[in-house]
Amino acid sequence: MRDRPARLDANGVACHVLIDGWRTVSPRFVFEGYDDAVQGEFVRPYLDADDKLPGRMSALLVESADGLVLIDAGNGRFAPDLDAGHVHEALETLGVHPWDIRCVIITHGHADHVGGLVGPRDEPAFPDARHVIHRTEAEFWSSPEAEALPNGAGLPAQTALMALLDAELLDTVEGDARIATGIDAIEAPGHTPGHLAIVVNDAVLWAGDTFVSQLNVPHPQWVSLSDMDGRTNEATRRRLLERAAAADLLLAASHMPISGTVAQTSDGYELLPSERS
Numbered sequence: 001m002r003d004r005p006a007r008l009d010a011n012g013v014a015c016h017v018l019i020d021g022w023r024t025v026s027p028r029f030v031f032e033g034y035d036d037a038v039q040g041e042f043v044r045p046y047l048d049a050d051d052k053l054p055g056r057m058s059a060l061l062v063e064s065a066d067g068l069v070l071i072d073a074g075n076g077r078f079a080p081d082l083d084a085g086h087v088h089e090a091l092e093t094l095g096v097h098p099w100d101i102r103c104v105i106i107t108h109g110h111a112d113h114v115g116g117l118v119g120p121r122d123e124p125a126f127p128d129a130r131h132v133i134h135r136t137e138a139e140f141w142s143s144p145e146a147e148a149l150p151n152g153a154g155l156p157a158q159t160a161l162m163a164l165l166d167a168e169l170l171d172t173v174e175g176d177a178r179i180a181t182g183i184d185a186i187e188a189p190g191h192t193p194g195h196l197a198i199v200v201n202d203a204v205l206w207a208g209d210t211f212v213s214q215l216n217v218p219h220p221q222w223v224s225l226s227d228m229d230g231r232t233n234e235a236t237r238r239r240l241l242e243r244a245a246a247a248d249l250l251l252a253a254s255h256m257p258i259s260g261t262v263a264q265t266s267d268g269y270e271l272l273p274s275e276r277s
């Protein structure tokens with residue numbers, strides 16, 4: 001389970017979840033203002049022996065009609081303290097070379113999504129791919145505000161964006177946009193200002209980091225400390241849940257260890273883990 005990429009079926013279009021790594025995190029990080037007395041009954045079944053939540057870090061490879069499309073690229077070299085940065089090995093396991101990738105979609109600029117976009121000398125890791133990011137996201141990570149983030153959190157995105165601009169491999173999009181045949185990017189702000197979610201072949205919704213836990217499906221109001229604007233992300237989550245339930249989309253996300261369809265209940269939504277994942 002640890003290393004083997006999972007396969008999602010998007011109505012005949014194969015999608016491969018590429019595991020970049022695993023980390024365990026405190027529920028206090030995943031859910032801002034976590035209160036064990038209120039949330040514990042829902043969260044406790046998922047905690048490990050150290051009272052942490054296991055979290056996956058991952059990217060998605062789509063075998064689109066227009067060629068291979070990669071959604072995010074993992075940590076690359078930017079998480080030396082974690083067992084992470086394994087997206088490139090996961091591609092190798094599938095027999096895919098970096099130059100086989102035609103398009104890379106960047107959901108957002110956090111290190112665990114953009115670190116793998118560059119190689120050891122800051123060169124683009126996918127030299128024959130058009131890279132797509134939301135304009136607002138590119139502007140934010142190029143701003144003095146991002147530069148001033150603690151712990152050099154802006155460095156991976158700045159490094160990647162500069163390398164891609166220099167190589168003329170970067171395109172920006174605004175609004176909901178068709179990126180390739182059967183690949184639609186949806187504006188999904190809140191986790192970061194220009195976060196994108198992706199719908200593959202009207203069948204799979206890759207939600208990036210709008211959902212950091214499967215508990216965000218029944219509890220969309222539980223925002224994360226990693227959300228830059230939690231309330232905006234909550235509104236985005238509700239919009240994506242409505243769309244997933246209405247269109248019978250398989251909901252999957254970078255850090256959610258399971259995927260599933262979304263069913264409407266009397267007071268919200270629930271995730272029905274899927275055989276398709």
Ligand SMILES: [Zn+2]
Pocket residue numbers: 110112113209254255
């Ligand atoms: Zn992330």
